[in-house]
Amino acid sequence: MSQRYYPAESSSKGARRQYARAAQPPPPPPRSEQAFSDSGYASSLADDMRNFDLNEDMPMPRVPVLPGPSLDAPEIERRQHQMHIQQLHYNQNRVALSRSIYRTIDTLRGLQEMNQSWPIHYPAVQRTEQPAPPMGRKQSMTDDYFTPDTGSTSRERMPPPRRALTSFDRRPNQNSSPETPEPRLMSPQIAQEFNILKLDLRIGSLSQSELVHSLEKESIASLLDSKLGQSIKHLLSLRDRIEDTASKVLVTGDLNAGKSTFCNALLRKKVLPEDQQPCTEIFCEVLDCRVNNGVEEVHAIYKGATYDRMDERTYEARPLKELEDIVIEVEKYSSAKVYVEDTRPIEQSLLRNGVVDIALIDAPGLNLDSVQTTAVFARQEEIDVVVFVVSAENHFTLSAKEFLWNAANEKAYLFIVVNRFDNIRDKVRCQRMILDQIANISPSTFNDSQDLVHFVSSNAVIDGKDPDKSHDFDNLENSLRGFVLDKRARSKLGPAKSYLLNLLQDLEQLAVINQNIAGRELDALRSDLAQLTPKYDESIKARIQVQEDCDKQIEETCNTVYRNSRREITRTIDEVDQLHEIPWRGVLNSFQFAEETRKAMLESITHAVLDAEDAARRTSITGVASVNALGLMHLKQDYMEKYFRPDYMFKKKRDIFSREIRTQLDAFDFFDFDRQEKVAGMSLSLTVFSVASSRIFGMSSWVDGVVQATNIVGIRNAKRLIIPAIIAGIGAAAYWLVSDVQRAIPKKLAKKIKKELAEMDYVHLNCERICKEVRKVLRFPAEELRSGFQKNIEGLKTKKEEATKRKGECEVANKYFGNLLRESREHAGVVRGFDLEAASNH
Numbered sequence: 001m002s003q004r005y006y007p008a009e010s011s012s013k014g015a016r017r018q019y020a021r022a023a024q025p026p027p028p029p030p031r032s033e034q035a036f037s038d039s040g041y042a043s044s045l046a047d048d049m050r051n052f053d054l055n056e057d058m059p060m061p062r063v064p065v066l067p068g069p070s071l072d073a074p075e076i077e078r079r080q081h082q083m084h085i086q087q088l089h090y091n092q093n094r095v096a097l098s099r100s101i102y103r104t105i106d107t108l109r110g111l112q113e114m115n116q117s118w119p120i121h122y123p124a125v126q127r128t129e130q131p132a133p134p135m136g137r138k139q140s141m142t143d144d145y146f147t148p149d150t151g152s153t154s155r156e157r158m159p160p161p162r163r164a165l166t167s168f169d170r171r172p173n174q175n176s177s178p179e180t181p182e183p184r185l186m187s188p189q190i191a192q193e194f195n196i197l198k199l200d201l202r203i204g205s206l207s208q209s210e211l212v213h214s215l216e217k218e219s220i221a222s223l224l225d226s227k228l229g230q231s232i233k234h235l236l237s238l239r240d241r242i243e244d245t246a247s248k249v250l251v252t253g254d255l256n257a258g259k260s261t262f263c264n265a266l267l268r269k270k271v272l273p274e275d276q277q278p279c280t281e282i283f284c285e286v287l288d289c290r291v292n293n294g295v296e297e298v299h300a301i302y303k304g305a306t307y308d309r310m311d312e313r314t315y316e317a318r319p320l321k322e323l324e325d326i327v328i329e330v331e332k333y334s335s336a337k338v339y340v341e342d343t344r345p346i347e348q349s350l351l352r353n354g355v356v357d358i359a360l361i362d363a364p365g366l367n368l369d370s371v372q373t374t375a376v377f378a379r380q381e382e383i384d385v386v387v388f389v390v391s392a393e394n395h396f397t398l399s400a401k402e403f404l405w406n407a408a409n410e411k412a413y414l415f416i417v418v419n420r421f422d423n424i425r426d427k428v429r430c431q432r433m434i435l436d437q438i439a440n441i442s443p444s445t446f447n448d449s450q451d452l453v454h455f456v457s458s459n460a461v462i463d464g465k466d467p468d469k470s471h472d473f474d475n476l477e478n479s480l481r482g483f484v485l486d487k488r489a490r491s492k493l494g495p496a497k498s499y500l501l502n503l504l505q506d507l508e509q510l511a512v513i514n515q516n517i518a519g520r521e522l523d524a525l526r527s528d529l530a531q532l533t534p535k536y537d538e539s540i541k542a543r544i545q546v547q548e549d550c551d552k553q554i555e556e557t558c559n560t561v562y563r564n565s566r567r568e569i570t571r572t573i574d575e576v577d578q579l580h581e582i583p584w585r586g587v588l589n590s591f592q593f594a595e596e597t598r599k600a601m602l603e604s605i606t607h608a609v610l611d612a613e614d615a616a617r618r619t620s621i622t623g624v625a626s627v628n629a630l631g632l633m634h635l636k637q638d639y640m641e642k643y644f645r646p647d648y649m650f651k652k653k654r655d656i657f658s659r660e661i662r663t664q665l666d667a668f669d670f671f672d673f674d675r676q677e678k679v680a681g682m683s684l685s686l687t688v689f690s691v692a693s694s695r696i697f698g699m700s701s702w703v704d705g706v707v708q709a710t711n712i713v714g715i716r717n718a719k720r721l722i723i724p725a726i727i728a729g730i731g732a733a734a735y736w737l738v739s740d741v742q743r744a745i746p747k748k749l750a751k752k753i754k755k756e757l758a759e760m761d762y763v764h765l766n767c768e769r770i771c772k773e774v775r776k777v778l779r780f781p782a783e784e785l786r787s788g789f790q791k792n793i794e795g796l797k798t799k800k801e802e803a804t805k806r807k808g809e810c811e812v813a814n815k816y817f818g819n820l821l822r823e824s825r826e827h828a829g830v831v832r833g834f835d836l837e838a839a840s841n842h
């Protein structure tokens with residue numbers, strides 16, 4: 001402890017402080033104005049810490065020589081040497097910590113980048129998935145014969161797979177009921193173990209772990225990203241802090257404990273207002289005026305403004321004597337920077353001591369109001385040393401104890417000034433009582449009470465009327481200097497070290513968790529890919545095979561339909577004249593007979609076509625069923641089977657038109673001349689005609705015949721016979737024709753119809769039409785089958801590509817987190833090795 005360097009002062013009355021100048025190193029080179037820049041002191045730092053080395057550090061401190069018996073030269077040299085070693089250690093630790101800060105910032109930035117491509121997993125439990133409703137499918141406008149199959153044949157569609165929230169993407173176990181929670185990926189307790197990277201999600205009544213579970217993976221990643229950003233910011237401010245050559249001393253305590261008087265005593269001049277009644281209501285930071293171009297003044301900082309000495313909009317510059325008014329203007333000012341000149345020699349000045357620049361912060365009384373108390377706590381982070389002023393008359397109030405308990409957690413040592421000791425009659429009892437209380441509040445402070453607890457009377461220092469009291473204060477001042485200088489390694493570097501350790505521990509945890517997840521996901525993806533690749537290849541092969549089978553089936557079905565239709569229709573047409581029994585109602589009704597016969601014939605042919613269509617329908621049902629069977633066999637639930645409506649077939653106008661035969665009756669349909677002529681040859685009455693006609697082709701023979709006949713019967717008889725013979729012949733012929741109408745009509749009609757149908761290629765056209773319709777009908781399920789296969793293959797292809805991409809990402813993540821784990825462990829080991837105590841133990 002400092003006591004070794006600052007031995008207890010002689011209690012002899014009037015003992016005076018002496019500072020030996022013997023064996024002092026040459027005075028430090030003058031420091032630039034910049035080096036003493038603003039109150040945060042941060043701005044005085046070099047921008048890039050990476051380039052600095054130990055030689056650029058602060059000047060070596062001089063050894064203050066304390067009051068007491070004069071020291072001999074070897075002792076002074078020894079102390080000088082110790083101080084040098086101490087400074088060297090401090091600088092080594094400072095440089096090493098600074099490097100570690102940069103190294104950690106690099107790590108955090110790398111993690112932020114990684115978080116963009118592979119959202120970092122935060123420990124959480126998986127949420128149970130709710131199955132999504134099955135998706136409807138829009139029916140095609142062309143699907144006339146088919147409707148979505150919603151009937152008994154419909155199959156349950158599986159909900160689409162969803163990615164678990166903070167776990168890797170695995171399809172939930174289909175056998176597990178929705179109520180059964182999935183196995184926990186991580187224990188939520190792990191989340192509680194985070195120090196720095198803990199997500200602060202206290203919203204409403206939900207706990208952090210509940211909130212983590214309710215957030216999407218991307219939201220957690222973005223929260224972590226901002227947390228990492230905050231951490232980088234904090235690391236930079238820690239770097240600024242350890243680079244800050246100044247130490248901030250917060251003087252706090254209860255109202256009227258004498259904090260301002262104590263500060264004035266340290267400065268040896270009345271700078272801060274002292275009063276019986278509470279007066280300091282804002283923070284007053286006392287600094288060496290050299291940082292303000294040597295001008296003594298107060299910068300009263302406006303409420304809500306961030307102080308910038310170079311920007312007068314952020315503060316009001318006022319003379320020192322107005323400080324009394326400023327400290328109570330809480331409505332206008334948040335705090336004040338008090339620039340004062342400390343004219344005392346460097347060995348005596350606390351503000352300008354040659355080792356470290358000290359800023360004294362006079363805080364409002366803790367029990368002034370709760371806001372101010374909170375403000376004191378808020379400033380803890382930037383404070384190196386806490387000097388707690390307690391009134392010897394009042395001891396520790398509740399607010400004082402509360403503050404000290406909290407401060408003791410942050411800072412192992414507290415400097416306690418028990419002021420107004422002059423007002424105490426039984427000083428020994430008071431000392432005992434106060435020390436007992438300190439033992440409870442801060443045991444480490446109690447153990448070092450000789451250095452850290454001082455009973456003084458601050459009001460007696462400036463006027464110096466009572467040398468005894470001044471002597472106690474000198475003692476305190478020496479201890480405080482020692483405490484500030486010796487413990488700065490701990491107070492300045494300690495927070496950076498512990499923050500780094502905590503952060504690296506968090507990073508290690510995140511690395512373990514994420515490497516684990518990436519590894520598991522990688523295994524899962526590898527096995528997925530091992531299944532997907534052959535499945536994909538098989539699917540392509542199966543598609544070709546099934547497509548061929550399906551085409552073959554359609555072709556065969558169509559050929560069968562064509563053949564059967566052609567056979568049936570041709571047979572009907574061939575037999576059309578034998579099929580109908582239209583009653584004969586005499587020659588006079590022969591037209592009606594002919595008409596009915598025509599209709600009957602045409603109807604029978606149309607019926608034959610309709611029968612062929614019916615047969616085609618039945619064949620189509622079988623064909624569709626067998627294509628559906630192929631689909632179900634290969635695509636299973638992915639095959640969208642539709643309900644087939646065979647009654648919708650052959651319903652178009654085109655079909656009706658194609659079936660129609662427009663054969664009409666004409667006069668020749670009633671007589672069968674072919675037959676008349678054949679029969680005439682055998683008829684007696686026409687024998688004459690026959691004979692005559694056999695001669696008629698030659699004029700000479702005909703004339704010969706007439707001459708011969710005339711010769712036989714005589715001219716006169718011949719004249720008498722020829723005319724009745726002609727009449728009889730015509731009559732017989734007419735009779736013959738009329739009597740043949742009943743037979744001639746069907747024959748002639750059938751012949752005519754056949755001829756017309758042959759001319760229009762009726763049979764082929766209808767068979768072709770029927771066949772075309774059947775092909776069209778069969779092509780719907782075939783197309784469904786083809787698109788099902790296509791979808792299946794594309795789905796597999798997409799899955800394969802996604803899995804391959806994801807596998808690549810996981811490999812990168814796995815490697816990255818493996819490196820992060822190694823790096824954070826190794827780095828934490830390095831940081832743990834920084835022995836901050838070594839600096840003060842030498």
Ligand SMILES: Nc1nc2c(ncn2[C@@H]2O[C@H](COP(=O)(O)OP(=O)(O)OP(=O)(O)O)[C@@H](O)[C@H]2O)c(=O)[nH]1
Pocket residue numbers: 254255256257258259260261262273274275276277278279280281363364365419420421422423456457458459460
């Ligand atoms: N007797 C005696 N009086 C003191 C001592 N120190 C301070 N006082 C008086 O105590 C009163 C309050 O002192 P301040 O320094 O204003 O107290 P403070 O803690 O700064 O007060 P606030 O900032 O208003 O909380 C003043 O009247 C001082 O003169 C001391 O050691 N002995």
